[in-house]
Amino acid sequence: MLKRIVSTMKSPFEGKRMESDLDEELRFHVERETEENVRRGMRPGEARTQALRRFGGVEKTKEECRDAGRAVWLESFLQDVRYAGRSLRKNPGYAAAAVLTLALGIGANTAIFSVVYGVLLQSLPYGGGERLVRLRVDAPGAGITDGRFSPPEMNDLRGSGDAFDAVSEYHSMWFVLLGRPEPERVQTGVVSANFFDLLGVRPILGRTFRAGEDQHGAEAVLVLSNSYWLRSFGGDPSVVGRVFRMNDRPHTVIGVLPPIPGYPEDNDVYMPVSACPFRANPDTENNRDAGMLRAFARLKPGGTLGGAQAQLNGLVKRLEHDHPGNYPASIHVAVAPIPLRDELTAQARPTFLLLSGMVGLVLLLACASVANLSLARLVRREKELALRSALGASRRRLARQLLTESLLVALTGGVLGLVLAVGCRQLLVMFAARLTPRASEIAIEGPVLLFTLGVSLLVGLALGLVPALSSRRSLVSALQEGRDTSAPGGPARVKLRGLLVVAQVAISFVLLAGAGLMLRTLWKLAQIDLGFKTERVLTSRVDLNFSRYPEDAQKRDFQTKLLDKLSSEPGVVSAALAGNFPLSDRGPANGRFRIEGRPGAAPENLPVADFQRASSDYFKTIGVPILRGRGLSSADRQDAPKVAVISESLARHFWPGEDPVGRRIGLDGQHPTDEITWLAVVGVVGDVRQYGLLKPPTEQIYLSMLQYPGLSTTCFVRTSSEPRALERAVRAAVHTIGPEQPVDRFRTLEEIHEGALASPRLTATLLVLFAGLALAITATGIAGVIGFSVGARRREFGIRMALGALPRAVRAMVLFQGMRLVAVGLGIGLAGAFLLSRLWSGLLYDVAPTDPVTYAAVALGLGAVAAAACFLPARRATSVDPMVALRNG
């Protein structure tokens, strides 16, 4: 049958084979004619000439043969399409149901494929392509994961060998840009001059950095990111050449970048390393421990990751040998090249792959459902088909007819699905942006359209095969028997429809299990104790411009005044400042400390903690409980004894079973010769999820902001009413105290918390949507199949009841028949979910991928829905009067 369908499809694309067939056939004719002429007594040469003459133009004949075939094919094709359209219009219910179901299935697949293609499959938007790597450094022995390189280490990397043809450094800072109507805080990528050449990014305006522009003494220049250029300059090309003040020196704009992923950070502007006052500071430049840089490199043409790794291993060995103080073997320094593609997409991959799998299942389910519908319809059409067959339509022609019809349905569904996918694009881009910087590359064009077309054709072919498979037996017999059109179409077809129901239940189970696990994950995530209270707290960034506030006294002055002003605002319950906000994505600010009275250790073996600077009301403002002692107070001034507040986990780690309050911890100075500063532990506070929802609370040491002033500042305001309403008051307060001081990134703690939950929430929402769709389709499918078989067995039920069977027993029989299929489906679905559990294990939190509670709940729920779907037709089976059924059956 498959061969037959393929041969019907082949005609319009007839290729070489057909052509050579025709050649051979005509050649045979001429040769045979020649033989015959020879037999009649002609000389061979003459015989052949005669045969050719008699034949007429061979080429012309060939052309006519082709035309004859094509004309017939085209004519019957158009006839098929017209007929299919007519027959679908005659049955609008079926057509609408089938087209809509397929549109949902194909639309969902198109949408998810556009994401997968844009993010995972498409080549990187950098000219450097697959040769680009980021160099990652870890030192597990020192608690460093994905650390940063120092400037001397960058030089070591550049000189480490020839595996790379370019190495470039990167770090990002916030600076204040002056010269616009308002002071603007801009995120600034600070890079080597070859950074953009390494990536293979060409500017759309002006130029990028030139060799030497990252050396001391070079003019300060800026390259604008595409989004900042559009946002702040409205895409004005005359921006190139303009001069802005940053860090107390003029910076000239030299170029604008094309839209590239906001990676490693979504920077507004880029400057060469020589323009960054921190990076270009001689102390930093020569300090092996000043880890602040990320390293990017491009493998030389033909180079491999293995080769690069070997070179880096060699470098680490050399460094351990040359600088044992900085790189003791005990901390196991390791540097590895990570392909940039992985960097950009690693986080998104599991989610997108899971979603692809799920939408694939939805499409399968949609197909099963439409196949079921068309089987039911086929039964009703059997008479028509038999009649057409009797009137001379060949089986092949009928099969082609059905195929045309299903292709028409699938393609219409595909077009509608495409419309759906286009409508969802914005939403998907927003979703993907939480997982990958490549989200903006998602578009529904080219390959995605081809994918949709391919899927639609495949679905159409598959659906066309189903009736063909099930109608092997002679259609004429249907006519001869003159059977009731409502009778099921033979045991084979009933079995097939049963199988489809089993498949639907199984697929639904997998989808529901996935959605259930994701919901449980979401619930667990929402239950995580953050360690602080999110209600009614407004946060904002007030990072101080270092050139305005170079001295500690100035920072202290600004920060004290700001707190005083904020605390006196109406509606403010309390106000506080700290270095960073909780749930921040900026990794821990790790530092080492000593514990008084414990045996002295080598500097590299000292305990590590995350240091936070905070103002006096910080714990009160964000609602962190004080477990022992006291919190920070405004009395912990620069002239008072130095104090520290530690987190519960740090206390438990280093003072198990003891009270740390009253003990002292020591901080080393910048240089080994500096004296150790001793701080008294005055209190223990609850643990806080400082760096992300999923990272366990870091062991923290809080320092008094008055004793350790800093530039990076987050402002917290707990309010008595809607926190967002205080935004203007905070802005005004900041500008009153520091007219050139920017304040931005206003967010409530609730929004920060929501943001951390957004990606699992969206994944869960999508899965629930798919699963709900699946459930609805399945329930309808079951009700349809059971209803159909009930309709066909009306007479049998009539007889049974006439002979004394209780309606209840008949109902039970029908229910049993349906639930047997459902049970098989559940079993297969359960096995399938177990097999697929690896797929989603990476996305779950605190829930086993084979969580028995979820599986049981899904099985029960799905079973209940299926039972309801069986029960409705079962009741109808017994609601007819047996006599009526018998008479009319």
Next chain:
Amino acid sequence: MPTERTDLLQGTLDVLILKTLAPAAMHGWGIAQRIQQVSEDVLAVNQGSLYPALHRLEEKGWIAAEWGSSENNRRARFYSLTRAGRRQLAEETESWERFAAAVGRVLAAT
């Protein structure tokens, strides 16, 4: 033996091919020979229209083609009647007979 050959009426070639294939499968050359023989050389089959006709009939599903080996042991394309073709032949034979009879009656009347 009459030597005068008559051109085939438009459309009659199809039914002649179907009829010729009714007893057994045959290749193109054979079909032409056969029609000529049976019609005692009155009906000459133009090869230029034979092969397009065969392709048309095949496309319509009335005849099916298959490669086989010919009487002189060469590869040849054999055509055979399908069930639809058989029905078509019956129909066309009947309508031809009606037509011929009608023409005959008209001619006899004058």
